[in-house]
Amino acid sequence: MEVLKIATAGSVDDGKSTLIGRILYDTKSLTTDKLEAIEKTSKQKGYDYLDFSLATDGLVAEREQGITIDVAHIYFSTATKSYIIADTPGHVEYTRNMVTGASTSQAAIILIDARKGVIEQTNRHFFINNLLRVKDVIVAINKMDLVDFSEEKYNAIKADFEVLMGKRDYQDQNITFIPVSALKGDNVVNKSEKMPWYEGETLLEHLEGLDMAAVSNVGTPRFPVQYVIRPKTEEFHDFRGFAGKVYGGELNVGDEVVALPSQTKSKIKDIYFYDKKHQTASRRSSVTITLEDEINVSRGDMLVKVGDLPKIEKEFTATISWMDAQKLAAGNKYVIQHGVNKVLAKVTTIHHKINPDYSGVEEGVSALGMNDIAQVSFKLNKPIFYDAFKDHRTNGSFILIDTQSNNTVGAGFIN
Amino acid sequence: MKDTSYINPLENEAIYIFREVAAQFEKPVLLFSGGKDSITLVRLAQKAFWPAKIPFPLMHIDTGHNFPETIAFRDKLVKELGLELIVRNVQDSIDAGKVKEESGKYSSRNALQTTTLLDAIEEFKFDACIGGARRDEEKARAKERIFSVRDDFGQWDEKNQRPELFDMLNGQIELGQNVRVFPISNWTELDVWSYIEKEGIEIPSIYFAHKRKVFLRDGLIWSHSDYVFQEEDEEVLERMVRFRTVGDMSCTAAVFSEATDIESVVQEIRDSTISERGARIDDKRSEAAMEKRKQQGYF
Numbered sequence: 032m033e034v035l036k037i038a039t040a041g042s043v044d045d046g047k048s049t050l051i052g053r054i055l056y057d058t059k060s061l062t063t064d065k066l067e068a069i070e071k072t073s074k075q076k077g078y079d080y081l082d083f084s085l086a087t088d089g090l091v092a093e094r095e096q097g098i099t100i101d102v103a104h105i106y107f108s109t110a111t112k113s114y115i116i117a118d119t120p121g122h123v124e125y126t127r128n129m130v131t132g133a134s135t136s137q138a139a140i141i142l143i144d145a146r147k148g149v150i151e152q153t154n155r156h157f158f159i160n161n162l163l164r165v166k167d168v169i170v171a172i173n174k175m176d177l178v179d180f181s182e183e184k185y186n187a188i189k190a191d192f193e194v195l196m197g198k199r200d201y202q203d204q205n206i207t208f209i210p211v212s213a214l215k216g217d218n219v220v221n222k223s224e225k226m227p228w229y230e231g232e233t234l235l236e237h238l239e240g241l242d243m244a245a246v247s248n249v250g251t252p253r254f255p256v257q258y259v260i261r262p263k264t265e266e267f268h269d270f271r272g273f274a275g276k277v278y279g280g281e282l283n284v285g286d287e288v289v290a291l292p293s294q295t296k297s298k299i300k301d302i303y304f305y306d307k308k309h310q311t312a313s314r315r316s317s318v319t320i321t322l323e324d325e326i327n328v329s330r331g332d333m334l335v336k337v338g339d340l341p342k343i344e345k346e347f348t349a350t351i352s353w354m355d356a357q358k359l360a361a362g363n364k365y366v367i368q369h370g371v372n373k374v375l376a377k378v379t380t381i382h383h384k385i386n387p388d389y390s391g392v393e394e395g396v397s398a399l400g401m402n403d404i405a406q407v408s409f410k411l412n413k414p415i416f417y418d419a420f421k422d423h424r425t426n427g428s429f430i431l432i433d434t435q436s437n438n439t440v441g442a443g444f445i446n
Numbered sequence: 447m448k449d450t451s452y453i454n455p456l457e458n459e460a461i462y463i464f465r466e467v468a469a470q471f472e473k474p475v476l477l478f479s480g481g482k483d484s485i486t487l488v489r490l491a492q493k494a495f496w497p498a499k500i501p502f503p504l505m506h507i508d509t510g511h512n513f514p515e516t517i518a519f520r521d522k523l524v525k526e527l528g529l530e531l532i533v534r535n536v537q538d539s540i541d542a543g544k545v546k547e548e549s550g551k552y553s554s555r556n557a558l559q560t561t562t563l564l565d566a567i568e569e570f571k572f573d574a575c576i577g578g579a580r581r582d583e584e585k586a587r588a589k590e591r592i593f594s595v596r597d598d599f600g601q602w603d604e605k606n607q608r609p610e611l612f613d614m615l616n617g618q619i620e621l622g623q624n625v626r627v628f629p630i631s632n633w634t635e636l637d638v639w640s641y642i643e644k645e646g647i648e649i650p651s652i653y654f655a656h657k658r659k660v661f662l663r664d665g666l667i668w669s670h671s672d673y674v675f676q677e678e679d680e681e682v683l684e685r686m687v688r689f690r691t692v693g694d695m696s697c698t699a700a701v702f703s704e705a706t707d708i709e710s711v712v713q714e715i716r717d718s719t720i721s722e723r724g725a726r727i728d729d730k731r732s733e734a735a736m737e738k739r740k741q742q743g744y745f
Binding site: 032033034044064101102104106107108113115127128130131135153166187257259260261262263264266267270272274275276303304305313316317319330354366370371381424425429430432437438439442 | 454455456457458459461462465466468469492493494495496497498499514544581582588589604605607608609610612614618619620632633634636637657718720
């Protein structure tokens with residue numbers, strides 16, 4: 032079974048929650064008791080329509096203020112795929128949630144209010160999904176019912192957005208425009224009768240048609256070791272299995288591998304998934320690997336194919352998305368968690384801040400505040416084994432952990 | 447020939463999470479209720495560490511109002527797999543005067559479990575408690591992290607959660623804090639049932655249709671039992687029912703069903719138009735019932 036993760040981005044009142052509610056309703060994913068709760072609350076509020084946004088807004092504060100505070104996860108499935116929607120709020124101050132939602136997604140929906148067109152927020156939503164290299168982006172131009180389903184209006188917004196596309200860094204991103212009315216249900220799941228001029232797919236048709244292999248991030252195989260399994264039982268006396276998840280590509284029995292950081296070579300002896308042996312460890316499978324030779328490998332080490340080494344460095348530069356109220360400044364120390372590996376890091380230089388609305392960079396910055404995005408260089412106490420983020424989404428990313436609060440305070444994408 | 451039959455993204459994700467728990471924490475524990483979700487967790491943990499044994503114990507916070515079938519099942523499973531089981535009783539917390547039994551028509555020991563759980567975490571110095579909660583169950587749970595940090599009081603601070611990016615799980619905590627871990631966060635009810643069917647996992651008999659003495663109240667089917675308060679005018683009926691979700695008898699309602707085997711249960715869930723927690727009496731208390739309980743340390 033295939034699972035597609037989708038991030039959503041839209042400004043306050045763009046109708047994001049309504050769109051998600053509409054998808055759930057039209058795919059018959061809302062159960063009777065949930066529908067009844069929505070009907071009841073809509074009535075109490077005096078609406079003459081169903082307020083689908085109530086299907087997603089979960090916390091008390093969110094319902095009071097009618098906004099989404101935190102990333103919520105919504106699940107539905109069709110005969111072809113299971114879908115997980117990361118519903119992320121669109122306010123300026125919640126950039127960190129958008130980055131978080133996009134980091135696990137293969138597709139993203141950016142909502143635009145047809146009455147307002149491309150606004151500064153739209154630039155940010157696109158910037159973040161492009162920075163995070165989300166493969167498939169759907170630009171849903173919503174509230175078409177409020178602009179008389181006008182083709183001219185749609186084309187004008189599309190043209191404005193295409194100007195943004197010229198500025199993007201990640202050019203291979205697929206971008207699809209769809210005119211919709213989430214409230215009325217046009218072109219969300221069912222084709223609109225009001226917009227005969229639009230001949231493309233509906234939103235759901237587009238998602239259903241996505242080829243999972245094509246939207247997944249493929250690179251070279253990397254196997255970060257999570258845990259060493261040593262049963263020490265009579266039956267498995269000498270068993271030393273390296274447990275982990277395979278990223279980027281696949282590994283096969285007999286492959287010549289190098290263990291990092293020791294650079295010791297060996298061959299893959301067996302690949303286990305539970306108690307069964309397999310010839311191949313596919314991408315993103317959680318397997319246990321045994322090697323032909325007894326070499327020293329522990330958590331945080333990495334197995335890679337011979338002749339296919341990542342960079343092994345103690346210094347690097349990355350694009351940082353800062354997520355904490357406490358500022359990041361040159362000289363500060365953090366723990367860097369790169370996959371399952373942890374090292375100590377010191378900020379050496381903040382090169383410049385990048386305005387996430389495509390308005391350029393800001394030089395001479397001494398500290399980063401919440402939601403800032405910047406180019407930053409680090410020095411590490413031990414080398415890490417990484418690839419550039421553009422070549423390997425998993426092995427090119429890391430999180431920053433505050434040594435005092437232990438909180439996750441930032442994310443990085445290595446140059 | 448390439449073998450990809452074992453590729454189930456949700457299963458692989460859960461195994462990854464289990465291994466992160468074993469590597470990042472010193473004293474993890476698996477919270478085991480005897481329900482289908484925690485039984486699924488045990489199978490996933492077996493897969494994560496094979497051929498080694500599951501490297502942490504199970505713990506059951508026993509309300510004393512469980513379905514007897516669940517307890518019998520729990521003991522059998524633990525014995526068969528050679529696992530360590532810790533049981534802590536809500537009755538002991540009541541006897542010690544730490545919590546007060548609720549009274550009246552809707553009384554339940556469900557919320558009282560929190561105190562017993564927090565005491566047990568302190569007693570054993572557990573730093574990670576693995577649970578079978580899923581995000582599709584309920585609105586507040588939809589916002590829960592996979593590694594969810596709780597303070598000394600076991601409280602959930604929903605507005606100040608750690609962001610979780612890519613696959614990276616940050617389990618760094620201070621002494622006294624603990625992390626609740628949810629390996630099947632991204633599974634739906636149907637995913638769990640399909641997995642139970644595919645893997646041939648044994649589950650307690652109350653999940654299958656059986657004849658039971660019940661009574662009707664507020665559109666829900668309640669079990670007739672010593673533990674459940676019943677009005678005199680609430681008539682006892684004998685009906686074919688099964689349970690979709692299993693908490694204790696005072697907070698779990700049944701559904702009418704003829705599904706006596708796993709295939710028909712899966713089909714019934716597929717066709718169902720009522721959500722799983724629709725049969726949870728504890729969630730019906732208010733719109734924000736779960737959110738409030740989680741802030742107080744409920745799992």
